[in-house]
Amino acid sequence: xxxxxxxxxxxxxxxxxxxxxxxxxxxxxxxxxxxxxxxxxxxxxxxxxxxxxxxxxxxxxxxxxxxxxxxxxxxxxxxxxxxxx
Amino acid sequence: xxxxxxxxxxxxxxxxxxxxxxxxxxxxxxxxxxxxxxxxxxxxxxxxxxxxxxxxxxxxxxxxxxxxxxxxxxxxxxxxxxxxxxxxxxxxxxxxxxxxxxxxxxxxxxxxxxxxxxxxxxxxxxxxxxxxxxxxxxxxxxxxxxxxxxxxxxxxxxxxxxxxxxxxxxxxxxxxxxxxxxxxxxxxxxxxxxxxxxxxxxxxxxxxxxxxxxxxxxxxxxxxxxxxxxxxxxxxxxxxxxxxxxxxxxxxxxxxxxxxxxxxxxxxxxxxxxxxxxxxxxxxxxxxxxxxxxxxxxxxxxxxxxxxxxxxxxxxxxxxxxxxxxxxxxxxxx
Amino acid sequence: xxxxxxxxxxxxxxxxxxxxxxxxxxxxxxxxxxxxxxxxxxxxxxxxxxxxxxxxxxxxxxxxxxxxxxxxxxxxxxxxxxxxxxxxxxxxxxxxxxxxxxxxxxxxxxxxxxxxxxxxxxxxxxxxxxxxxxxxxxxxxxxxxxxxxxxxxxxxxxxxxxxxxxxxxxxxxxxxxxxxxxxxxxxxxxxxxxxxxxxxxxxxxxxxxxxxxxxxxxxxxxxxxxxxxxxxxxxxxxxxxxxxxxxxxxxxxxxxxxxxxxxxxxxxxxxxxxxxxxxxxxxxxxxxxxxxxxxxxxxxxxxxxxxxxxxxxxxxxxxxxxxxxxxxxxxxxxxxxxxxxxxxxxxxxxxxxxxxxxxxxxxxxxxxxxxxxxxxxxxxxxxxxxxxxxxxxxx
Numbered sequence: 001x002x003x004x005x006x007x008x009x010x011x012x013x014x015x016x017x018x019x020x021x022x023x024x025x026x027x028x029x030x031x032x033x034x035x036x037x038x039x040x041x042x043x044x045x046x047x048x049x050x051x052x053x054x055x056x057x058x059x060x061x062x063x064x065x066x067x068x069x070x071x072x073x074x075x076x077x078x079x080x081x082x083x084x085x
Numbered sequence: 086x087x088x089x090x091x092x093x094x095x096x097x098x099x100x101x102x103x104x105x106x107x108x109x110x111x112x113x114x115x116x117x118x119x120x121x122x123x124x125x126x127x128x129x130x131x132x133x134x135x136x137x138x139x140x141x142x143x144x145x146x147x148x149x150x151x152x153x154x155x156x157x158x159x160x161x162x163x164x165x166x167x168x169x170x171x172x173x174x175x176x177x178x179x180x181x182x183x184x185x186x187x188x189x190x191x192x193x194x195x196x197x198x199x200x201x202x203x204x205x206x207x208x209x210x211x212x213x214x215x216x217x218x219x220x221x222x223x224x225x226x227x228x229x230x231x232x233x234x235x236x237x238x239x240x241x242x243x244x245x246x247x248x249x250x251x252x253x254x255x256x257x258x259x260x261x262x263x264x265x266x267x268x269x270x271x272x273x274x275x276x277x278x279x280x281x282x283x284x285x286x287x288x289x290x291x292x293x294x295x296x297x298x299x300x301x302x303x304x305x306x307x308x309x310x311x312x313x314x315x316x317x318x319x320x321x322x323x324x325x326x327x328x329x330x331x332x333x334x335x336x337x338x339x340x341x342x343x344x345x346x347x348x349x350x351x352x353x354x355x356x357x358x359x360x361x362x363x364x365x366x367x368x369x370x371x372x373x374x375x376x377x378x379x380x381x382x383x384x385x386x387x388x389x390x391x392x393x394x395x396x397x398x399x400x401x402x403x404x405x406x407x408x409x410x411x412x413x414x415x416x417x418x419x
Numbered sequence: 420x421x422x423x424x425x426x427x428x429x430x431x432x433x434x435x436x437x438x439x440x441x442x443x444x445x446x447x448x449x450x451x452x453x454x455x456x457x458x459x460x461x462x463x464x465x466x467x468x469x470x471x472x473x474x475x476x477x478x479x480x481x482x483x484x485x486x487x488x489x490x491x492x493x494x495x496x497x498x499x500x501x502x503x504x505x506x507x508x509x510x511x512x513x514x515x516x517x518x519x520x521x522x523x524x525x526x527x528x529x530x531x532x533x534x535x536x537x538x539x540x541x542x543x544x545x546x547x548x549x550x551x552x553x554x555x556x557x558x559x560x561x562x563x564x565x566x567x568x569x570x571x572x573x574x575x576x577x578x579x580x581x582x583x584x585x586x587x588x589x590x591x592x593x594x595x596x597x598x599x600x601x602x603x604x605x606x607x608x609x610x611x612x613x614x615x616x617x618x619x620x621x622x623x624x625x626x627x628x629x630x631x632x633x634x635x636x637x638x639x640x641x642x643x644x645x646x647x648x649x650x651x652x653x654x655x656x657x658x659x660x661x662x663x664x665x666x667x668x669x670x671x672x673x674x675x676x677x678x679x680x681x682x683x684x685x686x687x688x689x690x691x692x693x694x695x696x697x698x699x700x701x702x703x704x705x706x707x708x709x710x711x712x713x714x715x716x717x718x719x720x721x722x723x724x725x726x727x728x729x730x731x732x733x734x735x736x737x738x739x740x741x742x743x744x745x746x747x748x749x750x751x752x753x754x755x756x757x758x759x760x761x762x763x764x765x766x767x768x769x770x771x772x773x774x775x776x777x778x779x780x781x782x783x784x785x786x787x788x789x790x791x792x793x794x795x796x797x798x799x800x801x802x803x804x805x806x807x808x809x810x811x812x813x814x
Contacts, residue, residue, distance in 0.1 A: 019136060040132065048193070055189055182610065187609065199576050199802055201576055201802075206674075213671060217575070217667065218575060221552065222571045229571035240593060257548065260541045260545070296561045296562070405570075
């Protein structure tokens, strides 16, 4: 899949997995940090996003540092998926 | 030991979230009485609303209503009584364990299933870092929480205690009660203070819970709290329509409570649930302040012009019995 | 505060069926954390502190009958511990003046897991449905001893039985009871295993509290009960210890995690010291919450440093022996704290190898005997920011 399409798909999946009912994909800036600033997500959300990568893309991220990098932003998630598929 | 009830917030199968205690909604023939919920968007921060299951919305909503009704007065302790707590989240997580074969589970239903979730989330919402407790003891859950609150005020370390009783509808409980009893739900929060606020404060001089008590426990309770039987203006009874449960109340009506005493029932208005006594206490407090119980709650009229000294008695399957007293702060001569 | 004495204690966990057996295991530095053998789960690679005893055998030990009594495993564990505690306490107290404050988090979940299909389909018998909730253990214990007044169950996650002890002590302090049986019980469940696993905080090799390489919790199961008595009724020869201080606070920070610098823990410990009327320097030993998760041990360790400064007293977590017994943990660790005072012992951390770089202190690593232990602080922190701290003192 091409990155732009993947980013759009990820946004929709994140909204569903994290129960962000009031947001639309257009509200999420793919370059903005997902945690603390930006969407203001927390550690429980991080676990849900790890689960999302596993269930939807078959990628299991174990290493804590790699997790931090992969979940930096929606763009980072897309890059991680593209380089690990 | 005593406390003053200075504010209530009640979400129930009646329109009580608007402080309407007329209890006029028709409930005849309904097997389940669902709570009538306010629009939470004005009550709960939308960021918090995101991961909240229904019981959390009910609980935080009712707690916020209570605080709003108290003019924003913040509590310095939070205590919740809940029979089954977040049983729907608990079943959701149990189901996901079975369905997935213990793999790839989301942690959210697990976190939300903990019994102290409501009390903890109320604390987070109101930013209250002091005493926080949860009692989960079937039909005595709310009364045990109330007793905890009365102790806190008596110890003089805390001055404003927010105490709540909450249970939501679940298939689990429905299966336990049907077909004989109408299942209900609700969230009732109360701000208890060590001093009265305004002329309409209701005093809670005593609460006690019993497991398999001896015959004369009600008489002993009244004696201990200097409340002669003939001084009681009204008694709220947890009659629920199940002949086995109701036989115990009927014996007391026939042989114990004097004819002068008004008899009030409420479970036809809110349904049966472990913490329905929170509905009963809110009803009693509003009725004492208003000078009369709403007509749909009156089972047998009494002789007092206005209810000022009220006993609340409920039992759960003849096993857990609970007693509460609620009295007008300054009895006005009839 | 008016004196609250402990005149009875009973405990069952992965390291023993009584307080005596618990003390022996602690002295021998023997862990109860081992592979799960008593029920089916996909998570058998995660060791736990299981009470190696079938439900049938537990019925016998609890003086119950499998044919006659409908009892959850949690209630059976609770009965075993409560019976030991009540046997130890010999006072004669008016029935109207005795209460029970019990604690649990998983209640009868173990039964529900075994019968999940019938329960979710709604075809299970009604007498079994009721086992799911929290009250089962307390009702069975109250029934066994004929306790009638103010019987309640506290459930505040991992601090549940510490909070049950606090409620019981306050019943004595406010004069509504003279004798209160307090404690908690929890059976090991697939529910809790999967719950903690979904948060990725279970240790694959056994918990290593306060170690730089710590990698999570080892769950456990068990029960622990204590008898609290007012000065007016406690027989001097029965007094094991005194509950001198306590605090129940809430961090109001996050749904599960504690704050990085443990402000909530600091608040609880300082408040407990305050009720006890003790300076921080008065504490001889700290039985830490010490679950072995990255977040808890850092947050708790920093909180201890904040309160105790440069002179941190000996600290250990005994969860390496029993596993984290959830609602039983606070009361189990209260009993271990009392044993430290009675027998002048300091119990070491198990499996400790490497100091945490963020902390200035090391946990206790060797068994020390003949140490004057006069005041012990026992911490219990739960999800939902439910923090509790207890202080036990030589009577």
